Amino acid sequence: MRSKNQFVAALFTFLICTSYGVSASSDGSGLKTTPAGIPWYVSDRTSNYPGAEAAMRIASSKWREPWAMKIKSGKASGKFRLVSVNGSTYVVLAKMKGPFSLSAETVKTARAELLRAAAGKANCTTQGGILAKYTQYNDIEKMAAKVQCSFL
Numbered sequence: 285m286r287s288k289n290q291f292v293a294a295l296f297t298f299l300i301c302t303s304y305g306v307s308a309s310s311d312g313s314g315l316k317t318t319p320a321g322i323p324w325y326v327s328d329r330t331s332n333y334p335g336a337e338a339a340m341r342i343a344s345s346k347w348r349e350p351w352a353m354k355i356k357s358g359k360a361s362g363k364f365r366l367v368s369v370n371g372s373t374y375v376v377l378a379k380m381k382g383p384f385s386l387s388a389e390t391v392k393t394a395r396a397e398l399l400r401a402a403a404g405k406a407n408c409t410t411q412g413g414i415l416a417k418y419t420q421y422n423d424i425e426k427m428a429a430k431v432q433c434s435f436l
Contacts, residue, residue, distance in 0.1 A: 315351065319435050322406040323351055323365040324373075331369055336415040336428035339367040339374035343426075347379050357401040359383035360394045364402040366431070373433060375403045375410070378426045392416070392424065399427045408433035 313328035331338035343365060346352070352363040355377075362380035366373055377399045385391055396414055403410050408431035417426045 317350075318366065318406055318433070320405065320407050321353075323349075323353055324406075325351070325365060325367050327367065327369045329369075335370075335372065336374050336376075336430060338369045339376050340415070340417055340426050340428045342369055343367050343376040343378070343428075352378075353405075355398060355402045355405060357398045358394060360398045362395070362398055362402075364399070366406055366408070366433070367428075373408070373431050373436060374428050375399060375406065375408060375431050376426060376428045377402055380424060380427075388422070395424055395427060399429055403429065403431050406431070406433065407435060 313326050316324045316326055318324050325343065327342050331341065333341055347363045352365045354363055355361065359382045360380065361382060362377050364375055364377045367376050368374075377395070380395055380398065383391060383394045385394075395416075399414060400410055410429040411432050412430055414427055414429045416424050419425045
């Protein structure tokens with residue numbers, strides 16, 4: 285009977301870990317934090333999507349702590365985390381608000397600066413362009429950029 289209880293306990297632990305997106309394996313995948321305390325999700329799965337799009341898809345949910353961190357820069361704010369997938373690391377920004385402007389270009393520029401500030405807070409620098417995903421109302425839903433981090 286004891287071995288059956290141990291099996292049930294192990295199965296329960298596995299189901300809880302996988303339902304919350306926490307990897308129970310010992311290969312280093314799952315939610316981590318950087319030396320600066322920034323949420324960092326490391327995926328051991330490969331994605332068929334290229335670069336920053338893969339990171340945005342992996343970071344599609346769980347925008348509360350400990351999965352994400354709030355950031356504010358000027359009149360823009362949002363939540364961000366680092367995501368490592370396919371051997372590269374990206375900063376992903378979502379749940380953005382502001383600045384309130386009629387100019388779409390002003391909003392896009394402010395949110396790009398917010399993304400760069402998020403990377404800087406994690407002791408990382410953005411590399412290359414920024415990918416933005418838009419809602420049906422032409423508002424930016426998420427942004428992502430490849431980063432080079434001092435702790436990697």
